[in-house]
Each structure stands twice: as structure tokens, then as C-alpha cells.
Amino acid sequence: MPSKALFTDLYELTMAQAYLEEGKTGRAVFSLFVRKMPHRRNFLVSCGLEPLLEALEDFKFQDQEIKYIKSLGIFKDWFLDYLKEYRFNADLYAIPEGRIIFHNEPIIQVEGPLPDVQILETLVINIIHYNTLLASKSARCYIASKGKTLVDFGLRRAHGLDAGLYGARACYIGGFAGTSNLMAGMKYNIPVFGTMAHSFVMVFEEEEEAFRAFAKSFPNRTVFLIDTYDTLEGAKKALKLIKEGIKVVGVRIDSGDVKSLSREVKEIFEREGFKDVKIVVSGGVDEEDIQRWLSEGAPIDIFGVGTKLLTSSDEPYLDIAYKLVEYEGKPKFKLSPGKKTFPYKRQVIRHYENGLMSYDEVVPYREGGLVELVCKKGNAVKSLPTLKEIRELFMEELSKLPPALKSLDRREEYRVILL
Amino acid sequence: MPSKALFTDLYELTMAQAYLEEGKTGRAVFSLFVRKMPHRRNFLVSCGLEPLLEALEDFKFQDQEIKYIKSLGIFKDWFLDYLKEYRFNADLYAIPEGRIIFHNEPIIQVEGPLPDVQILETLVINIIHYNTLLASKSARCYIASKGKTLVDFGLRRAHGLDAGLYGARACYIGGFAGTSNLMAGMKYNIPVFGTMAHSFVMVFEEEEEAFRAFAKSFPNRTVFLIDTYDTLEGAKKALKLIKEGIKVVGVRIDSGDVKSLSREVKEIFEREGFKDVKIVVSGGVDEEDIQRWLSEGAPIDIFGVGTKLLTSSDEPYLDIAYKLVEYEGKPKFKLSPGKKTFPYKRQVIRHYENGLMSYDEVVPYREGGLVELVCKKGNAVKSLPTLKEIRELFMEELSKLPPALKSLDRREEYRVILL
Numbered sequence: 001m002p003s004k005a006l007f008t009d010l011y012e013l014t015m016a017q018a019y020l021e022e023g024k025t026g027r028a029v030f031s032l033f034v035r036k037m038p039h040r041r042n043f044l045v046s047c048g049l050e051p052l053l054e055a056l057e058d059f060k061f062q063d064q065e066i067k068y069i070k071s072l073g074i075f076k077d078w079f080l081d082y083l084k085e086y087r088f089n090a091d092l093y094a095i096p097e098g099r100i101i102f103h104n105e106p107i108i109q110v111e112g113p114l115p116d117v118q119i120l121e122t123l124v125i126n127i128i129h130y131n132t133l134l135a136s137k138s139a140r141c142y143i144a145s146k147g148k149t150l151v152d153f154g155l156r157r158a159h160g161l162d163a164g165l166y167g168a169r170a171c172y173i174g175g176f177a178g179t180s181n182l183m184a185g186m187k188y189n190i191p192v193f194g195t196m197a198h199s200f201v202m203v204f205e206e207e208e209e210a211f212r213a214f215a216k217s218f219p220n221r222t223v224f225l226i227d228t229y230d231t232l233e234g235a236k237k238a239l240k241l242i243k244e245g246i247k248v249v250g251v252r253i254d255s256g257d258v259k260s261l262s263r264e265v266k267e268i269f270e271r272e273g274f275k276d277v278k279i280v281v282s283g284g285v286d287e288e289d290i291q292r293w294l295s296e297g298a299p300i301d302i303f304g305v306g307t308k309l310l311t312s313s314d315e316p317y318l319d320i321a322y323k324l325v326e327y328e329g330k331p332k333f334k335l336s337p338g339k340k341t342f343p344y345k346r347q348v349i350r351h352y353e354n355g356l357m358s359y360d361e362v363v364p365y366r367e368g369g370l371v372e373l374v375c376k377k378g379n380a381v382k383s384l385p386t387l388k389e390i391r392e393l394f395m396e397e398l399s400k401l402p403p404a405l406k407s408l409d410r411r412e413e414y415r416v417i418l419l
Numbered sequence: 420m421p422s423k424a425l426f427t428d429l430y431e432l433t434m435a436q437a438y439l440e441e442g443k444t445g446r447a448v449f450s451l452f453v454r455k456m457p458h459r460r461n462f463l464v465s466c467g468l469e470p471l472l473e474a475l476e477d478f479k480f481q482d483q484e485i486k487y488i489k490s491l492g493i494f495k496d497w498f499l500d501y502l503k504e505y506r507f508n509a510d511l512y513a514i515p516e517g518r519i520i521f522h523n524e525p526i527i528q529v530e531g532p533l534p535d536v537q538i539l540e541t542l543v544i545n546i547i548h549y550n551t552l553l554a555s556k557s558a559r560c561y562i563a564s565k566g567k568t569l570v571d572f573g574l575r576r577a578h579g580l581d582a583g584l585y586g587a588r589a590c591y592i593g594g595f596a597g598t599s600n601l602m603a604g605m606k607y608n609i610p611v612f613g614t615m616a617h618s619f620v621m622v623f624e625e626e627e628e629a630f631r632a633f634a635k636s637f638p639n640r641t642v643f644l645i646d647t648y649d650t651l652e653g654a655k656k657a658l659k660l661i662k663e664g665i666k667v668v669g670v671r672i673d674s675g676d677v678k679s680l681s682r683e684v685k686e687i688f689e690r691e692g693f694k695d696v697k698i699v700v701s702g703g704v705d706e707e708d709i710q711r712w713l714s715e716g717a718p719i720d721i722f723g724v725g726t727k728l729l730t731s732s733d734e735p736y737l738d739i740a741y742k743l744v745e746y747e748g749k750p751k752f753k754l755s756p757g758k759k760t761f762p763y764k765r766q767v768i769r770h771y772e773n774g775l776m777s778y779d780e781v782v783p784y785r786e787g788g789l790v791e792l793v794c795k796k797g798n799a800v801k802s803l804p805t806l807k808e809i810r811e812l813f814m815e816e817l818s819k820l821p822p823a824l825k826s827l828d829r830r831e832e833y834r835v836i837l838l
Contacts, residue, residue: 002602002605002606004580006601006602006605007574007580007583007584007600007601007602008600008601008602009572009574009575009599009600009601009613010599010601010604010611010612010613011599011613011614011615011616012613012616013601014613014614014615014633014636014637015615015616015618015619015633017636017637018615018619018632018633018635018636018637019619019622021632021635021636022623022632022636024622024623024632028622030618055580064605065605068601068604068605069601072604072611074637074639074640076636114622118618121575121616121618122574122575123580125575125576126574126575126576126577126579126580126583127579127580129575129576130577130578130579133578153428155426155427155428155541155545156428156540156541156544156545156548156741157544157545157548157736157737157739158545158549158578158579159549159552159577159578159579159582159586159730159735160545160546160549160577160578160579160580160581160582160584160585161423161426161474161542161545161546161579161581162579162580162581162582163578163579163581163582164426164545165426165579166579167578180428180429180430181426181427181428182425182426182427182428182429182432182487182488183421183425183426183427185429185487185491186421186425186483186484186487187421192429192491193429194428194429194430194431194433195430195433196430196433196434196437197430197431197434197540198742198743199434199449199537199540199742199743199751200434200437200438200537202743202746202751202752203438203443203447203533203743203746203751204441204443213437213440213441213443214433214434214437216437216440217433217436217437217440217441217495218433218436218437218493220493221493307736308736310578311578311730311735311736312735313735313736316578316730316731316732316735317576317726317727317730317732318576320576322575323617323618324617324618324621324622327621327622332618332621332622333621
């Protein structure tokens, strides 16, 4: 089984060898931050620290990997020995998961011997980037949902399997009630949801027969998918079964004009006094849909959000970078157009007005601010919060976010002052 | 170490239990296809079969996973026994990797006992979706590059680690020369590229000192990153070293006005007779940039393409589905608005005119067409092509693609007739 160590760009290793050869092994600080807010985001949610720490534990070059690197024919034997011995042994500073953050704020800062912290670059960016991207996207859905239930249905169209896993976790932090993804359910103890697909309905001669079969196998958690042939007819069949005493939690609509269908379906149940049947909607849903449908009064209780969520399709990446900001106590910055960086290890001081976030200052590091020391020489200095605690922290953060920044549209940029 | 079996939506398992309970264990065919071409794609490239078969081998519910599923409290003991024994044992039909494909063409068809093939849905979609998305995106870059060299730099901003791995492989199929990703290099024997980042230059007091240090450690493969402070000054320093006899393969520009900088930098070397110094360009590059720069005559030899490639940022997902099309020999189709499906296992017959693809017919399955039988009862019926062979097949396919469909802009849709 390969480790995580090879999820690395070749240039991290060429640089490390040249650093070692030149004796450039002094203390360096790298900072991971988002250079510019994406156009369609007013805030971001820090996410990915726990997955990152797990990957760092597994960042060890194994024999087959050393053999492969040697086969490239460009590295020296003493450097391969260095890699063999490599273990994560740096200091790591982080803005805790669940915190609301903005551009230029150091989500992760890694401090240690230069070659050791350089070669972590690719892994650190990869994991924090996607997790933060997803927590931020899911938070928008949560805001739009106004207390309705959200479920992540995105595994199938996430970019690979670990995107599905990280994504489910990030969405839970961002306010989702759960996921369809069993791996995420097992690994992170996130509630799992799901009942049936169209194929299930289609296998039976009659839709009603399919509903009965499902209810028989799962008497206490039935949600019928009612749009395989005709949504309103499907709803009437569900109603018939309810009247027979079958316990139906809800019905799901996966296509069509959701706004009017949800209303008509709800009415079919309400007319007969079954007000508790939940209306579940899925199929290409995003936060704009959720906001629009709810503002139009569509009686939807649960949203299954998938593809557009787990691919963060309106903003599929962040302008995130892992930059050298300090070496041997000296400031480091580059001047490339559009890619200026700011020197030194940093702290973020947040200022509030009337209980709401007002502006942030990013200052040379001192204790007492958003940034916390997480690892000292590779060892955790305190235990990580549980996923529930991270989620609660996010909810608390959200209550302090100025209302304008909760808009799905781009608003005036939050003020981040670099000092 | 968890297997791949839990990368599954809960509803696959609830459906499977209900199928088994109702004796719905007849032969079913599921078809994976793209319902509609993405707006910005004129063609797609089939990709992901080999990663899928690898994952299917590992699709086994292990003890800890069974324990977790049991803990959900909704499944019956006999069903957990079924899961414990589950092995991939179906027939699998595929359009080979590297083939150019269009909407409604069955990339993968899985045929076997209904519950057995239902529960593969999430995994099959996840892997084929991302791989096909990426091969299709990279093919656009390849077309735009007109024979220049392309390197995948996308691992850091791919959505997770396996997106980086699958992505590097898909890009190699789509015409890329290699990747920065060491894991992809090792696993798939793809050429790896990379030399230095800005941090390397910044650690040294002087840029020139950094260049010298790198060239000393890697005398035969030096590419200097020249835009950390001032691109033209950086080029002059590289020139100085070349004149001293240091072997420099090329220089990389990662920011600024690439069109004019690449020209000025090229001139700095050409004026002194060093015509072979390659110009490498990176930093937010996509196929539109490549096409524009080359059409404007920018003397670029190598493009490093990253974020926008591995996130397929202009089209971050495909409208792909895994649908039941046949059960016990009978046709199956649903009528949901916008999501109609077509029954029966299918073959794709491609028609050519003057050596160019003219139109496709999707017909009930028979031998002899794009679709091939790959596995019989879970066992491979022939050996898979090598990655190089897949890449060559793609190149051959590309030579038969009508010129209009090679445009980066959307053209008239290729004709796919469903019979």
C-alpha cells in the first residue's frame, strides 16, 4: 500500500536536495492562504486540518517509493537516505476548522527545517484547498436552506473517491444533516441517508408494487421516489399506502418543475390529513435553487444536493498558495505581478462591532487570535475538536457574520488589513 | 485499511436488500452514459476503465465495514451475510479508453444479477465520470497546443489526492507529455517533470546564487524559474550562467504578460546564439490561453497546466448516469422530464466519410462496434492495453475527428442516432 508521501510534485524533491546540498536547512515558515476571494464567495470556512494531520502521519517514503525515486536517475544516494528517514517533525499553526476566514489569512503555517517543510507543499495545498472549498460551498447551501434539512448526495460526481469522503465531512461542518456516502458515515460518524433510485421502481411491473416491496423491507424509514413515471400519480400511490397504515417518512421528487410539483404533492397529502409527509427534492440542486424555491413558498423539507455541491461547480477552485514567508528569522516575499506575498509568520486579529465581525488584521505572529499552535515538532499539542464541535463553532461563527456577507451574491469585500 | 466497497451511497444497499427480499435477482443491465454534451465540449474521451477494474477487485465488504453497516440498525442479518460474500462477478462491456465518444453512448454497461450490479452504481459513476471528464479536458489542451509540450501541474488543486492521480493518467492519454505528480509517475509509469518554485529562489540572497545552487545539484536538467523578482533580469542571469557553460534546458515564466515576456526572454537567448533554451509557461494556464498565445506567435515550448485542467474548471462535471436499461430481457426506461432513458444493452456503430467520423448509431447490442466485452462473470476476457497504447488509440481517433469538432468553441452537435 503506497503512503501519502508520493502525492508530491517532483520539484519539491529537487528543491529539497539542492537545499541540503547548499546547507540551506535553517528554520523556514511556509504560509497557506487564499490570495483573492473567489468572485462568488463573501466568506470562506477553514476546513481540512484533521484530514491533513492524518495524511501527515502517513507521509513516509516506503521502499518501493524510494526505489521509484532512485529510478528517475537524478537524485543522489544521500538524498534518498534523507527521504527514507523523513518524518513530519515541524511546528504547525492553523486557523481551526469551522472558522470563517477571508483572503490573505493563513489557514495553515508550517515552521521547521527548510527542506522538511518544503516537501509538504503539494499535500498541504491539496487537502486544505478542497476541504475549505467544500465547507465554504456547503455553508452557502446552509444559509439558503433557512433551517430545512440538507443531505449530501454528491459522491458519484465528486472528483474521485476521497473528494467524496472529504466533501461529505466538509458539508457536515457547513451545516448539512448528513450524507448518502457510507464511507463518510463510517469514518466520520456522519448520519447517512438514502432509500431508492429510479431503477428500483422500474424493476417492478407496477410503481405501487415497488413502493410496497420497499416498505416491507424497511418499515420505519420509507421515502418513496415518486417521479419515475408521473410525479402526481406517484404521490397518489404513496398516499394509498399511507392510508393502509404503511409508515412513510417522505416522498422524493428528482425532476420536473419542483416549485409547482412540491406544492401539488404536498396538497395531495394534506387534503387527507397527512401533514407530516416530508417533501424531499433532488436532481441538480444548488444553493440558488434552494433560495429561490423557498422564497417562492415551495413546501420542501429536505434537499438532496449533489453534483454542483461536491464539485463546487460555480467556483471549482480557490486561488490558494503555500508560500515561503520567513527564513532564518528574515522576511521573505516575492514580487511576481499579481502574486505578491507578505512576509513573516502571522496572526489574525478579528474585530467585532455589535457582536458582528467588523474587520480583520493580519499581524506578525503573537499568541491570542484566530491562529493556534497545533503541532510542535510534529506532535499534537492539544487534542482536536470533534466533528460536532467543529460544526458548532461554524454555527457560532455564522451568527457573527454581517448579514450582507450572507448574501449568495457578491457584496462589498470584508476588510482584511495587512500590518 | 478500508476497501472500496463503502464508497457507495446508502440507497444502493437498501435497494439491494429489498430486491433480494422480493426475489428480484434476475439478470439486469445498467448503462453508464452522458445524457447531454456539456455546453463547452464537442467530443468526449472515454477514460477510466483500468482504474475502475482495479477498484472493483477491491470491492469487498470487510469486517469493520459490515460492523458499521449493521450498526445502522436497518439491515437484516441475512443481507449482511450477502454483503460479506459479495464479489464483483458481472459481465462488463466498455467503450475502450482513448476512444472519442458522444452523448447517449454507453461507456460502461454492467450485466449480472440485479442486486449485484445495482450496488456498483456509485463507484462506477465516480471513477468513469472524473476520468472521462479529465481526458476530455486534456484533449482540448492537446489540440490547442499544436505539437508543443504539455505537462500536468494540477495535483495541488485537484479535488483530493486520487483526482490528482487519475487526472495525471487521463491527461497523459489526452496528449500530455507528463506530470509533476510523483505518485502518477510511479503507478502509471508516466514521465515526471519539475525543477524549482519561487520559494527556492527566495531562500538565497541573490537569484543568481539560487540558479547556481540548483544547476550544481542537477547539472543536466536545469529549468530556471525566472519571474520571482523581474522576469527579464532573471533571463539575463540565466544567460550569464549559460555562457559560463552551465547546461540550461529552459526557463519558466509563471506570471505577468506571457505573450510579450516570452518573446523578450526568447530574444535575450537568441541574440547570443542560444536558440535551444526552452520557454516554459505556467500559472493559471488553460486551453484558451494556449491557443491565443500560440496564434499570436508567442515562442512557448512547454506549457505547465494545472488548476483549470485538473478541476475541468469550465465544465466541472458531466451529466452522466448509470441507468437500468434491461431486466430479465425486458426493456426498461423511465419517463422523468429531461431524464428519459433508452432501453436494452447497446452497441455503438460509427460511420465514417472520407476517413472522418460522420455519425454514430446506438443500436441494440451485437458484436462489432465501439463497445467491447471486457469481463465475463467478473473475470477479464482479454488483457487491457498499456497506457501508451491507449494514448495512441486516442491520437488515431483524433485524426478522424472532423475539424469543426476540434474547435474550442461549441459547434454543431455530432449526430448520434438512437435506434
